[in-house]
Amino acid sequence: MEPRIKETAWNPELELRILKQWEETRLYDFVPFEKNFVIDTPPPYPSGRPWHIGAAAHYSQIDMIARTARMSGNNVYFPIGIDRNGLPVELYTEKKHGIRMQETERSKFLELCRSSLDDLEAEMIQIMKSLGLSGNFSNYYRTDSEEYRILTQSTFIELWKKGIVYKATRPNNYDWVSGTTIADAEIVYQDIQTKLVYMKFKIKNSDKEIIIASTRPELLCACQTVIVNPEDSRYSEFIGKEIIVPVINREVKIRAHHSAQMEFGSGAVMVCSYGDQNDVALFREMKLPEIVAIGMNGLMTESAGKYAGLKVKQARTQIIEDLQNAGLVEKIEEISHRTPISERSKIPIEIIPMEEYYVKQIDSIDKIRGIGKKITFYPEMHKQILMNWLDSISIDWPISRRRFYGTEIPIWYCKNCSEPHVPEPGKYYMPWKDSAPFEKCVKCGSKEFVGEFRTFDTWMDSSVSPLFISKFNKDAEFFRKTYPATLRPQAKDIVRTWLYYTILRCEQLTGKAPWSEAWIMGYGLDEKGMKMSKSKGNVVDPLPVIQKFGADTFRFWSASEINHGYDFRCNEQKIETTKKFLSKLWNVSRFISSYDVIPNGKPTESDKWILSELDKLIVECRKGYAEYNFFVPAIAIREFTWNLFAAHYIEMVKARAYGEGFTEDEKNAAIYTLHKVLSTILLLLAPITPFITDYMWQELYSKETIHKQALPKSEGIEDMTKFTAELSDFNSRVWNEKKSKGLSLKDVISIEIPESLRIFAKDLIPMHKIE
Incomplete structure (x- = not known):
């Protein structure tokens, strides 16, 4: 008998024919039943780089989850979204057009960002369709749409009314390249080669001196005390005495404090505002007067004296040279120093006091821990990432950013008395250009207002994705059937951000966990085991690979190569x-x-x-x-x-x-x-x-x-x-x-x-x- 299958080999071009059939029959349209399998799909970010092959493998497996659920008898809701807020598109737009955001008229810059995103988004949608993702592409969402931003602003207004949002001036992590505050969750740590400088501090009215080792001698101008461990016998005679800061020649007191590590450097530590988070904590505890040594432009301030106007690295080099010329350096060691880096701009962060809006999270840690314990993680080992992060949280979440392309914070201030006014939810507000929706100030009666210019941290948008897809505060019946979602699939590197913030925000707004299961994937690495990045030149664009071998070949490689939850090499x-x-x-x-x-x-x-x-x-x-x-x-x-x-x-x-x-x-x-x-x-x-x-x-x-x-x-x-x-x-x-x-x-x-x-x-x- 003749084979019914005529083709002698599988031709990947047949995939286009099958894809067309799925689209024409609207195979993956969703109509809610009483019980549904809801996937809180990660909206990928069109950041200007090729969507690398590891991400494509990740999304192909998310589709496998959807298809498995359908074939297991579930009514599957598999929404598709595109994340279009935040810093990456701003940096891409600046580079593409040779402009700087702060020097460009805001409306024009936003339009350029939207145009850039449209081009990048089209390629991303093409990749997702080529992979055979079984979501409803005819109705995919964008996080920068008016509808989505209305939800972000509405949820903020609700938290404001509940007293969960407040404004405060505090030392914040500052990314001076992108010009904005960043949360602890947006910091990564890298071991960077740096100089540990052993400096000579003279005891006042004495010929004695003590040695203090620091990786940041440029902050000598912000030094307000020196601490030693109370059990360190080397320094017991000096506790309470005045010491002279070299080069700066300011007198500060030596104090005993248990946080000084006897085994690091010389055991004596200078406490500067704002060297690191430990310095911040010590300044608060000891009620020390603060000195701002580094400005928002990343340059040394007037407090640095003759070093004012220099970049941090330049100031460091110059002050080391001055210390050496004055005979105030005992030695310099090259060490590998664990340095906090901005996840976005990849540069060391600085700590600068700034007025920002905060969402309360400290009070919710125990509650989030309880929710996290009830969520089933696949694999279970990645639940520990969440638990470790909860253990490390020490401050509330700063949510305001000094950027343009993001959801605006819906607040107007009275021009006369500065009283903040928050509008009613349900509209999309742009306070930087819209007139205030209030007749007069509730406090002083003035009729003039000034709009807030800042935007939200992008995670304020992303963290309400399960609320958006379930039509929270928009369609009560649809929401009842689709929230909480069943599953959150995502990569392990954003457990401390997207997963955590989603639990926090959804619990604050609904009193419930956003989903019952979390599926966590490892990193896609290059064939040598290195993380892919454009700067390394090791990013593999998935589209040519899919077009060459076919989506099914790619998908089967993904499934057979990746042991779930572990990092994997792309070859x-x-x-x-x-x-x-x-x-x-x-x-x-x-x-x-x-x-x-x-x-x-x-x-x-x-x-x-x-x-x-x-x-x-x-x-x-x-x-x-x-x-x-x-x-x-x-x-x-x-x-x-x-x-x-x-x-x-x-x-x-x-x-x-x-x-x-x-x-x-x-x-x-x-x-x-x-x-x-x-x-x-x-x-x-x-x-x-x-x-x-x-x-x-x-x-x-x-x-x-x-x-x-x-x-x-x-x-x-x-x-x-x-x-x-x-x-x-x-x-x-x-x-x-x-x-x-x-x-x-x-x-x-x-x-x-x-x-x-x-x-x-x-x-x-x-x-x-x-x-």
Whole structure:
């Protein structure tokens, strides 16, 4: 018989035809039921860099979650969004147009940002569609849309009314390159080579001196005290005495404090405003007068004296030189120093006192910890990232930013008395250009107002994604059916930001956790194990790879290469190698398509054996799918299809399927089993490789898409897997013996079938041409 599948090989161009069919039939449109499986899909950020291959692997697996849930009988809501707020697009726009945000008219700069995002977004949507993501692209959302920003502002207004938002002047992490405050969660730490300078501080009215080691001698002008450990006998005689700060020549007192580490440097520590968070805490505790040494422009202030106007590094170099010339340096060591870096601009942050708005979070830590314990994490080990972050939080969340492209803080101030006024929710407000929606000040009666110019931290937008997709405060019935969501899938590097802030904000607004499950993925690395970045030149653009090998090849590589939760290496050669399995599956399917589907049959012992192995495969795959770990079914299906079904069973039953020397019932049993196994493989594989499985399913088994079918369930048939190893060994032994004798596989051979395998003899004899 002629194969029903005519093409001799799987052609990735067929994916476009299948994709069009899905779109035309609106296969993935969502209508809410009483109970739904809701995915709080991460809206990717079109940042100006290619969406690298690791991110594409991440999203392909999120789609596997959606497809698995559908085939498990769930009504799946898989919204697609694009995150378009924040610093990256501003930096991209500045670079693209050769401008600076602060020197450009605000409306014009915002328009340039939108235009940049539109181009980048189109490419991102193309990649997502090419990957076969089963979301509803006809209705995807943008975080910079008026609708989304209305929600962000409305939730802020609600928190304001609850007293959860307040304004305060405090030392803040400051990114002077981007010109804005950043939260602790936006800081990463890097070990950077730096100089540890051992400086000589003279004791007042004495010829004695003590040595103080510091990596930041440029902050000598902000030094207000020196601390030593009360148990450090080297300095006990100096506690309470005055000491002279070198070069600056200001007198400060030596104090005892337990935070001074006797083993670091010389054991004596200068306390400066604002060297680090420990300095900030000590200044508050000791009520020391603060000196601002570094300005918002990243330059030394007038407080630095002759070093004023220098960049921090320049000032450091100059003051070290001056200290050396004055004979005030004992030694300089090169050390690796753990330095706080802005996650966005990649430069060391400074701590500067600034007036900002804060959302209370300290009071909620225990509550968030309790919610976190109830959320099921996949894998469980990544729950600890959240718990560690909760243990480290020491201040409330600064939410105001001095940037342009973000959701505006909806506040107007009375021009006369500065009283803040917050409008009613439900509209999108731009206070920097809109007239105040108030007739007069509630405090002094003045009718003149000044609008707030700042925007929100981008996580204020991102953290309400589960509320936006469930139509919070917009459609009560839809919200009731879709909130809380079922699952939050995301990468591990934003557990302390996106995941944490979402729990915090949603609990503050709804009193509930935003979802019951969290699926956390590791990093996509280059083939050498390095994190991908544009500056390193190791970013791999996924679109050419997908176009070259096909989405299913890429997706199967993703599933079979990535052990869920762990970092993984991206290698185009491995992706190409993965194509061999799809070719094998295609050849197997094409061979079986030569036979008409038989609805039932009476299996022989050989059939019972492979069906027993198939049942075992179903159990293993369902376990992996239940844990959203696609590595498990991908590996299991490949091993079963290639090394058992194709290599042994098909070879065993070919003669029977052809009807050579067998009864009609025996022939039909072989054909029934071939189709039973293949159709099951296709169903099990459908969440991972949706294109090739849907094509073959519709060619062979049904005109209805495979993606409306259910995942197979174990039938609990008789376990005959105990024969597998012996069968495989026997077949291999026969093949090897023929090879050693120079015989072809079609040549006759005289060999004894083991007693334990005699039940398969009727198939083994014609398979091997055994005399």
